[in-house]
Amino acid sequence: MPEMGAGPDFAHERAALALGHTRIAGVDEVGRGPLAGPVTAAAVVLDPDNIPEGLNDSKALSGARRAVLAARIHELAEVSIAHASVAEIDEINILRASHLAMVRALAGLARPADFALIDGNMVPRGLRLGARAIVKGDAASLSIAAASIVAKEARDALMRDLAQQCPGYGWERNAGYPSKAHRQALLDLGVSPHHRRSFRPVHNILYQEK
Secondary structure, eight states, X not given: OOOTTSSOBSHHHHHHHHTTOOOEEEEEEEOSSOSBSOEEEEEEEOOTTSOOTTOOOGGGSOHHHHHHHHHHHHHHSEEEEEXXXXXXXXXXXXXXXXXXXXXXXXXXXXXXXXXXXXXXXXXXXXXXXXXXXXXXXXXXXXXXXXXXXXXXHHHHHHHHHHHHHSTTSOHHHHTTOOOHHHHHHHHHHOOOTTXXXXXXXXXXXXXXXX
């Protein structure tokens, strides 16, 4: 298990266990920055005696390594993945939509968690269990790191599927993020049903069209 300073460790989970909690879920989201696609969250309850080796913030891992770790996490831990749709993002804003996805991920666990470690500086409103927000939690907590990995893999796969339905935007490569090629495709092809209309680059194109 990693030691302090060597990437995420199990200290936050141990602290919650010491308070009497028995099922600690790490929760993270991915996809706040893209111009297209849902925001995706994962909740992961690790087995303290069987933690996959090499867990780290998903952004610090290669795609190949992340895919291997995601498979191991699904094998060894309890995992729930949930989304908030483009319509929900446009209706309630991306922060609240990401929190909605987190609440849904926790609700989707086969056996409920009794404490959640949340990546970020806010505990989602409406959460019905004890929780602690940890800034840069995916680099501090093994459970949150695991959640970041499976959420990223799940959303990337979903964006590859959407790229088949709406080719030309490069979502299989950019996952909906505002790359130069994606922005150019927006100008060339227009706005798809999967674009977030509340995001400025998309909104500006729609406004110009009007």
